[in-house]
Amino acid sequence: MVAETDGIGGTRLAVLRGQSPLLLRRTGPRRPGGVTVHVVGGAAGPLRGDELRLDIEVGPGASLELLSVAAQLALPGRPAPASRLTITATVAAGGTLRWLPEPLIAASGCDHIAITRVAVEAGGSLLWRDDLVCGRHGEGSGDFVADTLISYAGKALYRHELAVGPRASGWDGPAVLGEGRATGTVVAAGTGLAAFTAAGRDLATFATTGTTGGSGSRAGSSIGARGGRVTGAHAAIMPLAGPGWLATAVGADIRTVRAALDPLCLRPAPVPV
Amino acid sequence: MAGLATLLLLADGRLPSGGHAHSAGLEAQVSAGRVHDVASLGGFLQGKLATSGLVSAAFAAAACGDVTRCAALDDGLDARTPSPALRKASRAQGRALLRAGRAMWAVADLGREPHQPVALGALAAAAGLTPGQVAVAAAHGTITGPASAAVRLLGLDPYAVHALLARLAPVCDRVAATAAARSGDPVDDLPSAGAPLLDIGAEHHATWEVRLFAS
Known part of the structure; x- marks a missing residue:
């Protein structure tokens, strides 16, 4: 998929090509400047053995x-090597990419790897969301690894791997996800992000307190809660060492994660002309 | 090559490097109720070893193997440490470790406040230790620090906690071996295993007015 400027303040899709299970459809109203594309699942899976690619160029x-x-929904499928989805994206100077997909659900028995490589050139802007649910309702998590590298101006800005499931040592212990079965991250990269997301202008506040939302996230409220239940969205928003920030949330289910992260992904209100 | 006694010096909790002031994220999880006994401490330490333990060991081994990579490794740790509170804690510990290390060996110039694993690797190189050895010291440090903090925070039986550490020692060796085997990789390919609750906990912990540990 290649998005480029149409020369009159808008964006056109020079390339939009996909095949099952990753179909791409241009959707939504024409907005000034930008286009929206939906990824439509054209088949079940990913299943073990699947090798999927998504290339995005802005x-x-x-x-x-x-x-x-x-x-x-990552599913077990036949005995085969791990399924793999590799997403590569590049964002040029002055370009904007917002990646806000629905969650990945790691069904019990799945073996899936998601590799994400995003390169944002100096002057580009990025909002990159990834939500994960560890197992469907009432089942254990399958094996899943998210391997993410987001760079800005040629330098790694955010490098992160998260492994969950039976093969990942300590993943359901109190250092990684605890009793949380859903987690999500939003990474914003670029300068001038205040105008880029609705939440951007509040980031100065977040940066001071280091926290956002957080029903029950205030330490102390659950001191002595034996059994270590996750009682709300435990979330923080963190200024990265480079130009950008990361918001992370861990919750008992995806609703608590969404409550913490969705407000950060809203489009900014249009500037009155 | 230096001998085992040198490695023991580097891994000793009595090394005056300020490590006792940090709980490596444990205090936040104790307060949240997630760590409350020896069993939940075990789960915490396993998660630490698999994530920040592996990353610290790989970066310490990489720095030890080639001290000219220290600046790039320091940037690599910045990209792997999204929490500003954890970046600050790592640099404070790196600075303190460097101060102790400079009194002991002729350590390469690393700037004032390198990340702790980079400082550890450079100290090990100056001491004549190998990447494999310093990886063991790094992995060992990621669990012994919070284990001793757990004894203080929760009043756990120190014998039971050390029994737990003895059970984790072979895991520590495996993590260190994996880390050392990958230590020659390009910085972007080095381990980057993260732990969301450690990041979130560190940020919340940094806002407390009263706390026993710096991180």
């Missing part, structure tokens, strides 16, 4: 928002 001055119509 050119100078172009603005692209990518959503998905439904959660992605």
Whole structure:
């Protein structure tokens, strides 16, 4: 998929090509400047053995928002090597990419790897969301590894791996997810982010307190709660060492994660002309 | 090559490097009720070893193997440490470790406040230790620090806690071996295993007015 400027302040899709299970559909009203594309799951999976690729290119001055119509469900399938989804994205100077898909659900018995490589050139802007649910309702988590590298101006800005499931030592212990079965992250990269997300302008406050939302997230409220239950969205928003920030939330289920992260992903109100 | 006694000096909790002031994220999880006994401490330490333990060991081994990579490794740890509170804690410990290390060996110039694993690796190189050895010291440090903090915070039986550490020692060795084997990789390919609750906990912990540990 290639988004580029149309030369009159808008964005056009020079390439939009996909095949099952990753179908791409241009959707939504025409907005000034940007286009929206939905990823539509054209088949079950990913299943073990699947090797999937998604390449995204946002050119100078172009603005692209990518959503998905439904959660992605990683399933066991036949005995085969791990399924793998590799996403590469580049955002040129003056370009904007918002990746806000529905969660990935790691069904019991799945073996899935998501590799994300995003390169934002100096002057580009990025909002990158990834939500994860560890197992469907009432079942254990499958094996899943998220391997993410987001760079800005040629330098690694955020490098992170998260492994959950039976093979990941300590993943359900109090250092990684505890009793949380859903987690989500939003990474924003670029300068001038205050105008880029609705929450951006509040980031100065977040940066001071280091916290956001957080029903029950205040330490002390649950001191001595034996059994260590996750009682609310435990979330923090963190200024990265480079130009950008990360918001992370861990919750008993995806609703608590969404409550913490959704407000950060809203489009900013249009500036009155 | 230096001998085992040198490695023991570097891994000794009595090394005056300020490590006792940090709980490596444990205090936040104790307060949240997630760590409350020896069993939940075990789960915490396993998660630590698999995430920040592996990353610290790989970066310490990489720095020890080639001290000219220290600046790039320091940037790599910045990208792997989204929590500003944890970046600050790591740099404070790196600075304190460097101060102790400079009194002991001729350590390469690393700037004033390197991340702790980079400082540890450079000290090990100056002491004549190998990447494999310093990886063991790094992995060992990621569990012994919070284990001793747990005894103080929760009043746990120190014998039971050390029995737990003895059970984790082979895991520590495996993590260190994996880390050392990957230590020659490009910085972007080095381990980057993260732990969301450690990041979130560190940020909340940094806002407390009263706390026993700096991190």
